[in-house]
Amino acid sequence: MAGGKGEEKGMSDLADKRIADFEPFKKPKRNKYALVCATLASMTSILLGYDIGVMSGASLYIKKQMKLSDLKVGLLNGCLSIYCLLGSAAAGRTSDWIGRRYTIVVAGAIFFAGALLMGCSSNYPFLMIGRFVAGIGVGYALMIAPVYTAEVSPASTRGFLTSFPEIFINVGILLGYVSNYGFSKLPLNLGWRFMLGIGAIPSVFLAFVVLAMPESPRWLVMQGRLGAAKLVLDKTSDSKEESELRLSDIKDAAGIPQDCNDDVVPVQRANRSHGEGVWKDLFIRPSPAVRRILIAGIGIHFFQQSSGIDAVVLYSPRIFQKAGINSVNLRLLATVAVGFVKTMFILVATFFLDRVGRRPLLLSSVGGMIFSLAALGTALTIIDHFHHQEWAVVLSLLMVLSYVAFFSIGMGPITWVYSSEIFPLRLRAQGCSIAVAVNRVVSGVISITFLSLSDAITTGGAFYLFAAIALVAWVFFYTFLPETRGRTLEQMDGLFGDFSWRESLHKKSSNNCTKQEADSNGKSNSDGQIQLGSTGSANG
Template sequence: MEMVDQRAENNVVSGQPQNSIADFDPPKKPKTKKFAVACAVLASMTSILLGYDIGVMSGASLFIKENLNISDVQVEVLNGTLNIYSLIGSALAGKTSDWIGRRYTIVLAGTIFFIGALLMGFAPNYAFLMFGRFIAGVGVGYALMIAPVYTTEISPASFRGFLTSFPEVFVNVGILLGYVSNFAFAKLPIHLNWRIMLGIGAIPSVFLALGVLAMPESPRWLVMQGRLGDAKRVLNKTSSSEEESQLRLDEIKEVAGIPKDSKDEVVQVSKRSQGEGIWKELLIRPTPAVRHILIAALGIHFFQQLSGTDSVVLYSPRIFEKAGITSYNDKLLATVAVGFVKTIAILVATFQVDRFGRRILLLSSVGGMVVSFTLLGVGLTVIDQSHSKVPWAIGLCIAMVLFIVAFFSIGLGPITWVYSSEIFPLQLRAQGCSMGVAVNRVTSGVISMTFISLYKAITIGGAFFLYAGIAAFSWVFFYTLYPETQGRSLEDMEVLFGKYHKWRKANALLDKTKQVDHGFGDDNKAQIH
């Protein structure tokens, strides 16, 4: 890393330009460890809970509206408040996971969602249904925060991107299952179908909670508790070699303030390692590197949801209806296609994230979304302004909905969770990720609860033009602030962002040097150097 910093400084002196943050190129990856993959899969499967809820509500809300005779505003509140409720779970999950461990926090998430799903399934009225949504939302908040953290902490750096994409994979699997559930139970009596759709979500949470008990605890959490012997045994199982295991342990010990030469099975750790002073270090007096990390983590969560993809997923039956598909059966069948495309796209991203890196997938994804949102807005506007069916516009709308979810799933969807869960320093990771999830859920809740009102106010085509503009702005934000983290160890992230901070200052100094040289000559250039 010193070479990167020195190169930036030397280039300023020599006047050589800095081309891009691609200078931070990662090392090559070794062979995958199957045990680490198995642990990541089990932990990430908790994300099915959120995905299933998103998918199933897109269709169930059609029947709930008719059966309980509720308004469009109540539908928006029903769909969006789970994201707001999940703030409670994500806020508690950081401290809970530092207290009882990452593994038991995953079990707790599954248990809470199980209770919420049962309550929704047996809801006799709208108020009781909202109470069930509250309980389920808390469980979702726990799951959203803890699954990426555990997966990140147990994964070797060489294929961490592959493994930490799994939570988003299972969100998409859950969405697909929710869409299939809509289609499968749609023909049941209206007082029964939506209750079965919602209540059946309790079943996977039981198996997930039991399966997680077979997983080991996070090695980084074990080190934070001073349990070096247990951490070493877990690292041996999740590393490709004994040397890699020892290297990972030494890096974690250094960050936790434990001497590298300590051979004890159990040691005393500082209060800082156990979580004290985190908020001061994260928010009140952050270093430039930590401040950059915080902006990057919160920013990617914010723009992931503000781009409006949740509106496409959650309200796809309404979008298809606006595009000219009128029957319940056809609308729900079209949403199954959306879920299928999302799942295939996320699988492609999962296997490519450690090959191409985070940055190129993120920028390609958002760029594709900008184009797709724009064309969807065009198609819907044409249909809205026409007095007869326009087959090409209907086809364009259906295709662009599929392209939006595909582009989202190859980059912005999984990279958000990969990036935000890997860049925080060890002591700040749980609380930092918790803040990221909070931003994610608040933004998602606002988008989900305003979509119907938004398209009624500015037309449905106008709503997607707005989302296209937001996505374009986010592309510039990502291009400017996000270095490549592929292949870096978790303990190296603060150094990487610190170097990147200096690198940006070096570029700014070089630009200033060029301006002075251009305007005032060599004497002033020498003063800048």
């Protein structure tokens, strides 16, 4: 009888643990240490945001002083996104080799040099060299900020914390717009130099910020430094039990036996952690789950940029000019409004990522973007054909603000959140670097070609094209991206491995209780299946 009671108690404890796994959405007290770590790491994203924002205004004055063609202006604005490819590709290997934390220092140092070169440029070629150096630094920052943040965040607030890089991109854009307006009163040959050169200041701050940050616990485990990883996990988890569970999951993902509790794992095991074989696992012989993860990660980054956000942010003064706002000061002031709205709505989004989930926010966001782009295209087309129409000017301004607002509540932050959490541990750094590379290529193409595209099919026609791309994006997201809210990073492989999640959604929901009982023996592959059923219930 006593044995029966003991067995019953054990089953009850196990059931309690399973129920805890099923209910990750109950908000625990927010981990302040993880919050600080995520904030400090995400500040590297200011580098990209500032450059995007400041170039929208600085390029007007550079064009005037250097007498540049629209093609050269497009290259000046868009080349940094192309140069980011080298930085993001190198950052994947660098972060696997020297760690996530010191990769942030590398990002800041490179951008510092690039900002100084741009501010001191005497001609167009010199300016392009500065853009090249700054682009490498931005590429490093774009890749490392979401990866580090995802790896230190507990599952309960990972969506909230991994949206921080997008927040700081928007803060950087707003600072760039304000810098444009503030320095626009200076003489022509000085104003744009101050606009660009002052961007070196945030990168200096980052060098000191990194001293207060711990290393990523997942990177430490990959190096075999289990003791150091456990200390970080204890500080960044919501409870002692969660810390132990996260360490156990990371060991499994790294191929380290659970009974290995030494502070340093044998060297031959740790040698696997410097990125060897990653490209084969991603491209040559990927598992079905990894293939789907790669498509999802690349797809969400592709559609984020191809739906036209950089065209709006970089060329908003020109868009407002096309809409009929002729004063340069008023156009720059309107761009400040764009930056303000974009920043405010990204702050709103962060508080819903872990409450509402990724899919509902993403689909709602893209739906609003489709409407805003179509309406903006219509307003600009009317202005082209019937010249100055006050209501169309107002509609154009409102639709630009509406577009960036809808982008910021979903597409903007979720792209970085989603791609940073779905890749398996061993493939995460380089998988994210590939996704960021796609992001930057598409951004560069849009930035470079927008002016030529507008001349070819009109500005209104360009926004109709972006609306059509956003519609395709909505269909892709609806059919291909499962909900990841509440999962640990180590459970993503199982989620994407069962790609019939949409077809079997209701069946898994109805059989949920049966599966809990059947899997109570604790088999290693049971958690992914049970939690997938739980997700189906939540999404359905």
